[in-house]
Amino acid sequence: MQRFILGGVTAFVMLSIGLFWWQGRAEVERAAPPPQVAIEAPSPQEVPSADLSDIAGPDLPEATEQTREQRRFGRYDRDRDGRITRNEMLSTRVDGFRKLDRDGNNLLTFEEWAVATATKFDGADANQDQWLSAAEFRKTAPPPVKAKPRPKCVCKS
Template identity: 60%
Template sequence: MNRTLLGALGALVLVAIGLFWWQGRAIEAPGPPPPEPAPTAEPKQPDVLPSADVADMRGPALPEAIEMSKEQKRFARYDRNNDSIITRNEMLSTRVNSFRKLDKDGNNLLTFEEWAVTTVDKFDKADANGNGQLNAAEFATTRSPTKPRKPRCNC
């Protein structure tokens, strides 16, 4: 008996919530359009351009350039719409050119072959005898060039 009563009460509560939600989303009918403004007589334009003495006048001050830190410059590069928030699309937009370079057939789908094209090209260039295998000497040619180290200051 209690379960039936609680079930009926719960159903009534849900129906009431549904009705309030449905009425809250009702669209109001638009009212009549506003009246059109009365036409006014246009003032006659003078034939002579106005002049003013601007000898002692000063315009507004020019904006000053702000020195930004390295991190602020980096943030500004990503924040395309200058709303001080970087969205996912803004963050990924810097990678579009790199993606387009890899997507050889231009279908916006990156296959494994397209993704690995640089590695495949590097392998083919290093495989001097063309047998599809790299020996130690051939593999050594695939190493990235190292940057010369700067000597540490021993002050």
């Protein structure tokens, strides 16, 4: 007896779902956009023309000579308001932080820091004796910033 009741309830639910789906589909079709009407392209005679000989734009900006400190300040001052906020100051550290934050939760745990430090130590310890000599320790230094090579002088004698 329970099977018949359960079967009847299931059939009623399926019919209700089908009815709502059918009504929803009819509503979408009723509100469909009108068919596209072909728009005629303008003829070449209707296209406006302009005389460009007397047009003058703004002058080019002049480059100013900045000191090294002014350029450094400009790199940090993202919104160019003449002030550096805490977020602007920390923005340069984001890439380094993301490398250490392995699980991506924006929290750097001691374990995440320790793994990065231990990996760096293991990479520098070439002979695996669990201590770094002066030569091995030199491998842990950040790479030096390479200066751009100066072009060779082409002198005419």
